[in-house]
Amino acid sequence: xxxxxxxxxxxxxxxxxxxxxxxxxxxxxxxxxxxxxxxxxxxxxxxxxxxxxxxxxxxxxxxxxxxxxxxxxxxxxxxxxxxxxxxxxxxxxxxxxxxxxxxxxxxxxxxxxxxxxxxxxxxxxxxxxxxxxxxxxxxxxxxxxxxxxxxxxxxxxxxxxxxxxxxxxxxxxxxxxxxxxxxxxxxxxxxxxxxxxxxxxxxxxxxxxxxxxxxxxxxxxxxxxxxxxxxxxxxxxxxxxxxxxxxxxxxxxxxxxxxxxxxxxxxxxxxxxx
Amino acid sequence: xxxxxxxxxxxxxxxxxxxxxxxxxxxxxxxxxxxxxxxxxxxxxxxxxxxxxxxxxxxxxxxxxxxxxxxxxxxxxxxxxxxxxxxxxxxxxxxxxxxxxxxxxxxxxxxxxxxxxxxxxxxxxxxxxxxxxxxxxxxxxxxxxxxxxxxxxxxxxxxxxxxxxxxxxxxxxxxxxxxxxxxxxxxxxxxxxxxxxxxxxxxxxxxxxxxxxxxxxxxxxxxxxxxxxxxxxxxxxxxxxxxxxxxxxxxxxxxxxxxxxxxxxxxxxxxxxxxxxxxxxxxxxxxxxxxxxxxxxxxxxxxxxxxxxxxxxxxxxxxxxxxxxxxxxxxxxxxxxxxxxxxxxxxxxxxxxxxxxxxxxxxxxxxxxxxxxxxxxxxxxxxxxxxxxxxxxxxxxxxxxxxxxxxxxxxxxxxxxxxxxxxxxxxxxxxxxxxxxxxxxxxxxxxxxxxxxxxxxxxxxxxxxxxxxxxxxxxxxxxxxxxxxxxxxxxxxxxxxxxxxxxxxxxxxxxxxxxxxxxxxxxxxxxxxxxxxxxxxxxxxxxxxxxxxxxxxxxxxxxxxxxxxxxxxxxxxxxxxxxxxxxxxxxxxxxxxxxxxxxxxxxxxxxxxxxxxxxxxxx
Numbered sequence: 001x002x003x004x005x006x007x008x009x010x011x012x013x014x015x016x017x018x019x020x021x022x023x024x025x026x027x028x029x030x031x032x033x034x035x036x037x038x039x040x041x042x043x044x045x046x047x048x049x050x051x052x053x054x055x056x057x058x059x060x061x062x063x064x065x066x067x068x069x070x071x072x073x074x075x076x077x078x079x080x081x082x083x084x085x086x087x088x089x090x091x092x093x094x095x096x097x098x099x100x101x102x103x104x105x106x107x108x109x110x111x112x113x114x115x116x117x118x119x120x121x122x123x124x125x126x127x128x129x130x131x132x133x134x135x136x137x138x139x140x141x142x143x144x145x146x147x148x149x150x151x152x153x154x155x156x157x158x159x160x161x162x163x164x165x166x167x168x169x170x171x172x173x174x175x176x177x178x179x180x181x182x183x184x185x186x187x188x189x190x191x192x193x194x195x196x197x198x199x200x201x202x203x204x205x206x207x208x209x210x211x212x213x214x215x216x217x218x219x220x221x222x223x224x225x226x227x228x229x230x231x232x233x234x235x236x237x238x239x240x241x242x243x244x245x246x247x248x249x250x251x252x253x254x255x256x257x258x259x260x261x262x263x264x265x266x267x268x269x270x271x272x273x274x
Numbered sequence: 275x276x277x278x279x280x281x282x283x284x285x286x287x288x289x290x291x292x293x294x295x296x297x298x299x300x301x302x303x304x305x306x307x308x309x310x311x312x313x314x315x316x317x318x319x320x321x322x323x324x325x326x327x328x329x330x331x332x333x334x335x336x337x338x339x340x341x342x343x344x345x346x347x348x349x350x351x352x353x354x355x356x357x358x359x360x361x362x363x364x365x366x367x368x369x370x371x372x373x374x375x376x377x378x379x380x381x382x383x384x385x386x387x388x389x390x391x392x393x394x395x396x397x398x399x400x401x402x403x404x405x406x407x408x409x410x411x412x413x414x415x416x417x418x419x420x421x422x423x424x425x426x427x428x429x430x431x432x433x434x435x436x437x438x439x440x441x442x443x444x445x446x447x448x449x450x451x452x453x454x455x456x457x458x459x460x461x462x463x464x465x466x467x468x469x470x471x472x473x474x475x476x477x478x479x480x481x482x483x484x485x486x487x488x489x490x491x492x493x494x495x496x497x498x499x500x501x502x503x504x505x506x507x508x509x510x511x512x513x514x515x516x517x518x519x520x521x522x523x524x525x526x527x528x529x530x531x532x533x534x535x536x537x538x539x540x541x542x543x544x545x546x547x548x549x550x551x552x553x554x555x556x557x558x559x560x561x562x563x564x565x566x567x568x569x570x571x572x573x574x575x576x577x578x579x580x581x582x583x584x585x586x587x588x589x590x591x592x593x594x595x596x597x598x599x600x601x602x603x604x605x606x607x608x609x610x611x612x613x614x615x616x617x618x619x620x621x622x623x624x625x626x627x628x629x630x631x632x633x634x635x636x637x638x639x640x641x642x643x644x645x646x647x648x649x650x651x652x653x654x655x656x657x658x659x660x661x662x663x664x665x666x667x668x669x670x671x672x673x674x675x676x677x678x679x680x681x682x683x684x685x686x687x688x689x690x691x692x693x694x695x696x697x698x699x700x701x702x703x704x705x706x707x708x709x710x711x712x713x714x715x716x717x718x719x720x721x722x723x724x725x726x727x728x729x730x731x732x733x734x735x736x737x738x739x740x741x742x743x744x745x746x747x748x749x750x751x752x753x754x755x756x757x758x759x760x761x762x763x764x765x766x767x768x769x770x771x772x773x774x775x776x777x778x779x780x781x782x783x784x785x786x787x788x789x790x791x792x793x794x795x796x797x798x799x800x801x802x803x804x805x806x807x808x809x810x811x812x813x814x815x816x817x818x819x820x821x822x823x824x825x826x827x828x829x830x831x832x833x834x835x836x837x838x839x840x841x842x843x844x845x846x847x848x849x850x851x852x853x854x855x856x857x858x859x860x861x862x863x864x865x866x867x868x869x870x871x872x873x874x875x876x877x878x879x880x881x882x883x884x885x886x887x888x889x890x891x892x893x
Contacts (some may be wrong), residue, residue: 098431172646173654176715179610179631180669181639 006156009217022267026205029260032076033083040073045228053247065239065249078253081231082260085145086211093211094149094204097157102188104162105169107169119155127152127210128217135223145224149214153207160203161162205268209261216257232257278453280484281308281331282853286344288326293888300326300339301508308501310451311479313485313518315499317492317531319734320705323508324488328454331486332369333361366397370445372459376437381431387425390444403446405689412443415471415480439473451477456488463597463761471497471807472521472818490734492535493807496520497814504528520809534735535809537742537768543677543787544590544771551622555755556586556609557722561618563601574616578604580779582618586723589747591756593770593787595763597803601779602759603647604818606727609757610644613757618709623722631842640670643716648726649708653700659711660696685714689744706737711746714758717748723755730765730796742768763790763806777836783863792858796867798839837870847873851867 041138042048043062047068054064062072104112122130168174169192177191193200213234217235218224227234235253242250288301301323308314326339332351332656335341346353349368356364365371365540373379382387390412391405400408405421408423413421416439417743429437440460445453455474460466475498478485487499495502495516503513512525523529551557561582563576579601586592588838594602607613609620611631620627622642628634646652651664663682667673673681683693689710696838709729726745728740748754748768751830758770766773770787775798783796790803804817836842836852843851847870856868869876 171654172648172651175612175646176644176652179639179644180611180666180719181631181634181636182669189652195654197656 016263018267018270019198021270022201022205022264025267026208026261029079029083030087033080033087033116035078037073037080040070040076042070042073043088044074044077045069046073053242053245054207055248056248061218061242062252063114063248065235066241071249071252074235075232075256076218078230078232078235079084079256081142082212082233082257083214083230085142085225085231086149086208088146089153089211089215090208091148092146093207094155094157094200096150097159097162098153098193099188100154101158101161102165102192105165105192106184106187106220107197115158119158122151123155123159127214130222131214131218132221134150135218140223140226141224142229145215149211152214153210157203157207161196161200164199165192168192179206184211202268209264232260275279275497275700279307280310280349281306281314281870282314282345282347283327283331283356284331284345284347287342288330289342290324290339294464295879299508301330303624304344304505304508304510305341306483306503306510306513308486310484311482313487313499314497315467315484315502315503316488317490317495317502318505319531319736321507322505325456326506326508327505328456328486329371331452331454332371334365334367334460338645352654364396366393366450367447367448369452369454370450372438372441372445372453372455372458376441376458377429379441382429385425386427386429386432386440387600390425390440392448393444394447397794404794408447409443412446413440415477416440416443417469418443419629433466435462435470438462438470440557441476442474446481446483447811449481450483452484452486454486456486457496458559460489460491464763464807465597465801467494468805468807468814468817471814477838489542491807492520492532492731493813496811499808502744504531514641517811527582530736531551532679532809534739535764537764538747539767543872544788552584553588554621555588556584556757557619558582558584558609558622559619559621561608561615561620563604563613563615572616578779579608579615582779582781583772584753584781586757587628587771589749589753589755590743590771591769593766593773594757594759594776595761595766596776597761597774597802597866600776602761602776603727604775606725606759610642611639626629630753633641635697636670640719640724641722643719643721643723644835645712645729649705649712649733650732651699653703653708653725655700655701659698659700659703661717662700662711663696666715675855679749681718682714685718688717688748689714690737692741699724702799704737705733706740706829709737709741713741713744713748716731717752721754723757725757725759727759730760730762736760738765747771763803766790780838781866782839782866783865783867784860785867788861789863789865794861794865794873796839796869796876797843797845797871801842801844837868845875846869 046059048070049064049068052066054060054068056063060070062075065071065072065074083251100115104115130152131148135144137142172252174187174191177187182191214243215224215231215235216233218238222237225231225234232253236250239247239249283304283306286304289297290300291297304327305312316327318324326336329335329820330341330346331348331353333356341354347869351364351368370559382568387406387409389728390409391402394400394405394408395402409425410421413424418424418436418439423616432440434513442458446561458474459470462470471494487495489495499516501514502516502519504511504527505518512519512523519528520532523532562573563579564577566574566576569575582605583668584592596602601728604613608615611627611629611634616627625638627638631639653659660679660682661713663685667678667681679696680783682696686693686695690708691714695703695707695711703711730741733741742765745756751758756769758766760766767787767790769861773785773787773790775783775796777798783799785795790799804820807813835854838857840846840852851870857870859867859869859873861867861873867873867876
């Protein structure tokens with residue numbers, strides 16, 4: 001009995017470290033993305049009602065969309081695509097950016113010159129415009145979306161992690177490791193990376209939020225996820241007519257985007273205030 | 275109105291607030307008094323609350339702290355009950371503050387004059403002309419070079435010692451009744467420190483200013499203060515006149531502190547200087563390190579180290595001393611392969627070393643370890659102490675698991691730390707403990723030679739003395755050789771066999787550490803040795819009387835040949851010393867001195883034996 005009580009106390013929000021809270025919230029969205037569609041009462045493309053933009057009811061809890069499809073089911077699928085695409089692209093951008101950012105603190109100056117100018121080049125192109133161009137040229141497969149978002153946010157991750165790593169690379173414990181003859185990978189992975197975990201986590205979260213917003217923008221413009229697949233941005237676009245009728249079909253996906261991004265942002269803020 | 279006590283603090287309590295709502299006492303029940311025109315020294319190690327008390331006199335407590343009890347009366351004002359507005363006028367006009375690090379206390383974007391006269395402009399309706407005239411007077415009183423024009427310069431153009439004096443000018447321009455000095459010379463070289471101290475003392479005495487001087491250096495206390503208060507953990511341990519506290523300390527902690535400032539010279543005789551090549555563990559010959567363009571001979575144009583030749587006999591300790599910027603740390607980085615040399619040769623245990631650490635063999639790297647200066651930066655904060663030490667054991671000796679753990683425990687025993695530390699993170703350790711772990715990590719490699727770069731610089735004297743003792747002990751049991759880089763001459767005499775004196779990247783002298791205070795020496799060595807404060811009242815006046823040359827500008831590297839020390843030397847011979855290569859004398863005991871003067875001249879500068887005996891460490 002008392003063991004259960006301590007178990008519950010450990011679950012209390014205030015007992016969690018900031019990093020655990022970020023991972024916890026992110027984990028919740030990931031689980032929802034993977035498992036959510038299994039709980040959807042209808043298939044996403046199934047037209048179940050003749051009434052379009054139906055209000056909330058016991059048959060379809062969140063109403064129907066512009067074709068009379070169940071909005072709740074479609075939302076569950078939309079969350080899956082938005083969260084998974086953005087997770088993969090964030091993993092790509094932060095993976096490349098962080099590795100390159102730390103590595104260039106140890107390499108000869110010309111490597112940084114090349115990598116840095118390349119990053120500056122990408123950074124100088126407005127991100128939405130860049131995404132539009134790439135997708136217009138290479139098509140709008142899911143892979144193309146992931147890679148486009150990934151490349152667009154790599155320079156930011158590179159700049160942040162390089163700034164963090166530069167400060168750490170000057171520390172005497174790195175000098176000692178170099179004098180001992182440790183390999184470059186060991187120094188990056190074991191000596192530098194653990195010391196930038198906190199700020200880096202905040203940066204990864206921010207990249208994820210940026211990716212969600214950019215993907216939603218693209219989908220809203222019709223260049224993101226294509227039917228029959230659906231994501232939060234395309235849900236808003238296809239139901240935009242519902243605005244006139246005050247339908248939940250356009251408001252609910254917007255709220256989900258807001259809850260996803262603002263929620264993660266708030267938890268990240270909590271980490272930096274500590 | 276009679277003001278017998280200019281400053282009176284009664285039962286002062288200051289607490290810090292923890293994030294969880296609890297409080298930590300920082301200062302507990304401290305009472306002290308200062309009479310008008312006197313100087314009180316607050317003595318204590320880091321964390322003793324000395325700066326907190328000094329700042330509370332200005333009505334300032336750091337964010338997160340509050341004055342929870344007691345009374346502070348300064349020049350008739352009750353500081354604890356003053357409003358923000360009243361404090362604004364009080365600070366500057368009645369009391370002012372000189373901070374520890376003048377280098378960061380000045381705004382780099384404004385000229386010196388703008389910043390020095392600012393307090394006067396803020397507090398008084400003094401015209402700019404009046405303020406500037408007053409500023410120049412103060413510059414002159416503080417013995418600053420070019421008092422008329424120095425104000426037009428910017429902070430980066432001035433040396434640390436000059437900035438410290440300029441900050442004192444800023445504190446004095448409003449004619450305050452009280453000045454609080456917070457370790458104003460701690461960050462300075464001894465040769466600069468003595469000039470700053472002398473300038474402070476003259477100005478304070480001339481103007482009859484009451485002072486509070488925060489320091490951990492008892493030798494400085496002896497020169498500048500009348501009364502002293504010894505603090506530990508926020509409480510007063512002992513208070514009284516300086517002569518009484520230094521000469522006849524009653525409290526146990528004070529006694530310990532006084533003892534730590536009088537590190538005895540080593541008892542064992544020094545290892546002989548001239549040893550056969552095979553007896554040496556390390557040999558540097560004509561090593562040149564530099565940067566910038568290459569000259570015709572393929573050597574760097576700007577040199578940090580120039581033709582350095584040194585040797586370390588097996589099982590002995592070589593001390594490297596010199597002012598900041600002389601190339602001491604570069605020398606350590608060069609030997610350990612972090613800063614490759616451009617020319618010359620380094621022979622370690624009979625093998626020539628590669629200039630870059632990546633080209634050295636694992637065995638060479640294992641046998642040559644470096645112990646870096648700042649205890650806070652040397653241990654990876656993300657690693658437990660156990661992991662830090664065991665990594666070295668795994669890397670060099672292939673030890674794993676229980677074997678490595680057992681060896682790590684043995685190493686902790688060696689440096690006298692409890693085994694429980696293995697599970698801790700560096701942030702949970704004190705500075706002295708971190709430095710011991712740092713040492714244990716170097717020992718884990720089972721080295722032949724350990725480079726110690728200013729390992730005691732950031733430590734409190736009592737802790738530093740214990741580390742030096744540990745070094746000597748380990749040398750005896752393990753036969754390790756050391757290169758000991760420091761600016762602390764007491765430490766040099768305590769642990770070193772030989773000393774190399776570095777000036778502007780040149781070795782000007784290499785001699786026996788015990789003979790530093792006697793016999794023939796390079797003029798620079800003499801200057802350095804005579805600048806080390808002693809715990810004897812009146813030392814400052816004696817030492818200043820010995821100085822011929824006035825406070826010289828920061829060392830300018832000469833590239834036209836000749837002696838680097840020429841512009842500061844009090845025995846210089848123009849026309850001879852400033853050209854051509856410097857001859858090196860070898861003395862009968864093996865000491866080497868690079869100087870144009872003959873050995874006889876060097877033994878008695880000015881042709882006569884010095885009137886005042888050079889610093890003696892027996893007291």
